Amino acid sequence: MQPATSPAERAKFYAARHALKEVKSGMRVGLGTGSTAAWFVKLLGERVAKEGLEVRCAATSTRTADMARELGIPLFSLDELGWLDVTFDGADEVDPKLNLIKGGGGALLQEKIVATASDRMVVLTDSSKEVDTLGAFPLPVEIVRFGWETTQSLVTEALDGADVMGHGVSLRKDRDQPYVTDEGHYILDLHLRRIGKPRALSNTLLNIAGVVETGLFLDIADSVVIGSPSGEVRVRDLEGEAHFTPSDEELESGSIFSPDY
């Protein structure tokens, strides 16, 4: 494990630790994917081990499931739980309406299924992910492997009529090979720079037969917890924003080791 000494890791740690206060015994909890969500999973594992916190969790990727299992967090399939009280996940971008781009870590499909089967989705992040308009982060789009080049062409053509600034579409690679998701699909990354109308773009992309899902999470997130390296935390929802300053005791306590992610 690496010490959480970098400012970026400290911001993730504080966001995750603040969000964890929302978890109570008896809850069914969705566990997101990515380096920020990994902090949450690690801290949740500590509460399960130390306090005997009784939660039933569903993971959004094999990576997260492996980590949760190692930490002794009770893990179930989404179908076994049926519905979740809350899901905690990271994001690649968050706009003022709490619309998101997700999928930088390749888990967008399971992440969206789990988040939309939850009463609440809480996003854990730091201020670097806050944007006025989505699109600087390449938009991940999960596609089936069959006919993927044709799908790529159709996606590229569809961008001509969309309110976006860039039109580049690339197949995500993992060491020179196409990246394959947990569901056995490929991912196209759309280099759009600015997405003027996220809902229209999402509908356009989902109308293409080979497209399984997009990384646009629209009207799904309920709140965003934004950590900072100093420990200050902001929580945004559609009503406004609240600020939290940690006590000295809170600043001193807690794990300083990053999860192996």
Ligand SMILES: O=C(CO)[C@H](O)[C@H](O)COP(=O)(O)O
């Ligand atoms: O959507 C995701 C994975 O598919 C992640 O939540 C997103 O990429 C943010 O990751 P990180 O917390 O590592 O910045």
